[in-house]
Amino acid sequence: MRRVAAAFSLAAAVSSWACGGEPPSPRVTGNDAWESIEARARGSTVLWRMWRGDPSINEYVDRWVAPRLLRQYDVTLNTVDGQGPEIVNQLIVERNARARGSADLVWINGETFNNLRKESLLWGPWAQRLPYALYVDSLSPIVMRDFEQPTGGWESPWGRVQFTLIYDSARVPTPPRTVPALERWIRANPGRFTHDQQFTGTTFLKSLMYALGGGARPLQGGFTEERYKAGSERVWTWLDRVRPYFWRRGETYPAGVADLHRLFANGEVDFTMSYNENEVITKVRQGVLPATSRAIVLRDGSIANAHYLGIPFNARNQAGAMVVANLLLSPEAQLEKLRPEVWADGTVLDLQKLPPALRDRFRALSDDSRGVPHDTLLRYQVPEVAPEYTERLSRDWKSRIRANVK
Amino acid sequence: MKGQRLGLFAAVLVASPVIAGIAYTVLSAIGAVGPGRGGPSLVHVRNVLADRATWSGLVWTLWVAFASTALAFILAIVVATVLRGDRRIDRLARTFAIFPLPFPHVVVALCAVLVLSQSGILSRLTHAAGVHASPGDMPALVYDRWGIGLIVAMTVKEFSFLVFIAFSVLASRGVILEETARSLGAGAIRTFRVATLPALWRGLLPPAIAVFTFVAGNYEATVLLAPSSPLALPLLTMESHSDPSLERRGEAYVLVLIAAMVSVCAVIVHEWVANRVEAVK
Numbered sequence: 001m002r003r004v005a006a007a008f009s010l011a012a013a014v015s016s017w018a019c020g021g022e023p024p025s026p027r028v029t030g031n032d033a034w035e036s037i038e039a040r041a042r043g044s045t046v047l048w049r050m051w052r053g054d055p056s057i058n059e060y061v062d063r064w065v066a067p068r069l070l071r072q073y074d075v076t077l078n079t080v081d082g083q084g085p086e087i088v089n090q091l092i093v094e095r096n097a098r099a100r101g102s103a104d105l106v107w108i109n110g111e112t113f114n115n116l117r118k119e120s121l122l123w124g125p126w127a128q129r130l131p132y133a134l135y136v137d138s139l140s141p142i143v144m145r146d147f148e149q150p151t152g153g154w155e156s157p158w159g160r161v162q163f164t165l166i167y168d169s170a171r172v173p174t175p176p177r178t179v180p181a182l183e184r185w186i187r188a189n190p191g192r193f194t195h196d197q198q199f200t201g202t203t204f205l206k207s208l209m210y211a212l213g214g215g216a217r218p219l220q221g222g223f224t225e226e227r228y229k230a231g232s233e234r235v236w237t238w239l240d241r242v243r244p245y246f247w248r249r250g251e252t253y254p255a256g257v258a259d260l261h262r263l264f265a266n267g268e269v270d271f272t273m274s275y276n277e278n279e280v281i282t283k284v285r286q287g288v289l290p291a292t293s294r295a296i297v298l299r300d301g302s303i304a305n306a307h308y309l310g311i312p313f314n315a316r317n318q319a320g321a322m323v324v325a326n327l328l329l330s331p332e333a334q335l336e337k338l339r340p341e342v343w344a345d346g347t348v349l350d351l352q353k354l355p356p357a358l359r360d361r362f363r364a365l366s367d368d369s370r371g372v373p374h375d376t377l378l379r380y381q382v383p384e385v386a387p388e389y390t391e392r393l394s395r396d397w398k399s400r401i402r403a404n405v406k
Numbered sequence: 407m408k409g410q411r412l413g414l415f416a417a418v419l420v421a422s423p424v425i426a427g428i429a430y431t432v433l434s435a436i437g438a439v440g441p442g443r444g445g446p447s448l449v450h451v452r453n454v455l456a457d458r459a460t461w462s463g464l465v466w467t468l469w470v471a472f473a474s475t476a477l478a479f480i481l482a483i484v485v486a487t488v489l490r491g492d493r494r495i496d497r498l499a500r501t502f503a504i505f506p507l508p509f510p511h512v513v514v515a516l517c518a519v520l521v522l523s524q525s526g527i528l529s530r531l532t533h534a535a536g537v538h539a540s541p542g543d544m545p546a547l548v549y550d551r552w553g554i555g556l557i558v559a560m561t562v563k564e565f566s567f568l569v570f571i572a573f574s575v576l577a578s579r580g581v582i583l584e585e586t587a588r589s590l591g592a593g594a595i596r597t598f599r600v601a602t603l604p605a606l607w608r609g610l611l612p613p614a615i616a617v618f619t620f621v622a623g624n625y626e627a628t629v630l631l632a633p634s635s636p637l638a639l640p641l642l643t644m645e646s647h648s649d650p651s652l653e654r655r656g657e658a659y660v661l662v663l664i665a666a667m668v669s670v671c672a673v674i675v676h677e678w679v680a681n682r683v684e685a686v687k
Binding site: 084085086088089092093096111112115119191197248251252253254255259262263266267268387390391394395398399402403404405 | 439440441458459462519523524525526541542546549550551629630633634635636637641645647648649650651652655
C-alpha cells in the first residue's frame, strides 16, 4: 500500500516539478528587516490562489492592485481560482507529494484557517511584521479573532464583512427587523422567503441560532456538543414551524447565494441575503439587483467576520507574498476596496489610527442610503463562534431539514 | 507484430491516466491516500452506503439520465427519418435540429432557467394568456422533484448530438439496406421496420450509452436545474468533496466509484444488448 501511495506521490512531485516556473526565492527569516524583504521580492512573481467568482473583486485585483505592485515593488501578481476546501485539498496533496508549492498567497478565513492550522499547512507567524499592520484595528475581536481562533500573525486581515438581509423597498415597504417579526412576515407572505444551501444560508441559520438562544455569548468559548445541541434544536424547531411557508414550501432550496439573488431579482422571492453589508450597493450598480433593493440587519444580532491572507507552508516566494499582503493592507488599497463602484468591502483598519484627511475619506464612503448606516452595523454586530458550529449546522441541516421532504 | 505492439502501447498510454485515476480514487475511498486519510478502513464506504441521500440521489440521477436519453433517442430516430428529404425545407430543418450541438451544456441549462422557471418566459406568457393568476402559479419546472427542467434541457442538448449521428447513419448504411429491402419487395412500412429502424438502432446505441453516462455524471447543468432533495449524485459528490471537514473527502471518492460503476453497468448493458441483437440475427 505504501509503495502505491509513494508512486502517486512521486507522480505528483514529478508533475509539480515539470509545471514549476522560476526557482524559489530565499526563505524569509525572523531577522530580516522589511527593506530586505522588499528587496528580495523585487523582480519576482507572486501566485495568489483566491476566489475569482466576483467580477468586481477580480477587477480590483487585476486593474488596481497588480499594476501598483509592478510599478512600486516590481512584483508581478498572478491569480488563480481556488477557495476554502480546494485550497486545503491542494496543499495536502502537495505536502503528501513533497511537491513544490503552487501558491504563494491564499485568501482564507474561518473553517479554512482552522483546517490549515490543524494540518500545519501555513507558514508563519508573519502578519505582524507588515509595516501597514500598524493601522489594523487590533482591538476588534471581529478582526483579530477568526471564528474565535486568535490569528496570531498566521494570517493578515484583508477585509471585514457583516451579514445582512436584502429586501426590495418597492415590494416590502416595512421589512421585519427581528427574528420573531421575520417569522410573522414569512407566515403572512407564504412562498416569498428562502435561503441558499451554502455559506450564506448557513450564516442565516447561525443567526437564527444566536437569536433564538440569547445571542452569541452562550456559544462562545469553543465548540461543545451540549451547547451545539441546545442551540441547533431551537433552529430545527423554528424551521419545522416556519419552513412550510418558505419558497416552494421549503422542499427545495437555491444552490448558492447567486441563485438566491436571481430568484430575488426575478421577483420569485422578496428577500435575499449577503455576507457583505455593502453587496447590495455593488449588485444594484451592476444591475444584478433591482434599484430599490436595500439592506437591513436583524436587531437580534448581525454576524460579522473578517477575511484574511495566508502564506502556505510551501510558498516559494514568501517575501513577495508579504509585499502583496502589505500593499493590500495599505490605507489607499483599503479605501479603494471600500468604494461602492469598486467592491464595497469593509476595512480592517482602525480609522482612529489614520491621519485625519484619510479618516474623513473613509467615513464619506460609509454614507449610502442603500446600505446600513455604520453605527447601526456596529451596534448589532456579533462575532463568529468556533468553526465547528458552522460545519455541524450545515451538515445537520442537510440531513435533518433538506433531506426530510414530505 | 510490430504494429500490434505499437497499437497496444498506444492503448495503454491512453488508458493509463484513467487507470491511475481509478486507483487513486479507490485508495482515497479507503482512506489510504488523499486529504483526510486516516489509514486503510472501510468507514467511508460504510458511511456512504448507510446514507439514505446516496440511494435517493442515485435513483434520481438514473431517472433523469434514463428519461433524457430515452427521449433524445426516440426524437432523434423520428426526426432523422422524417427529415431525410433533399428539399430545401428538409435541409433547413436538419440545420435547426443540430443547432444546439456546439453550445456548452451550461448555456443550454441557463436557457432552460430563463424559459422554464416560475419567473421565466413561459410563466410570463402563460400568465399573460390568462392560464395562471400570477407567473409564480405555474407548476415548478426548475428545481422540481421530477427533474423536468433538467430532463428537457438535457434532451434538447443530447437530441442534437444523437440526431447528428442518426443523419450520418442513414446516409452511410441506411440507404443501402433500404434499397435492398425495397428490391426484395418490401413496402414503405416494412422497409422502415426491417431496414431503417435496425440501422438507426444499432448506430445510435453506443452514442446513447455515452449520452446516458454523460448525463448521469453532469454537474454544470444539474447544479442549475436540479432540486436540493433528492440531491443528484454529482452534486452530492461535489458537496462531500468541498465539505470543510477533511474527514468527508473519502466519502466523495466512494461516490465517484459509485458513479463509475453506473458507467460500467451502462457499458455492460450495451454489450449485452448488442450481443443479443447479433444472436437473433
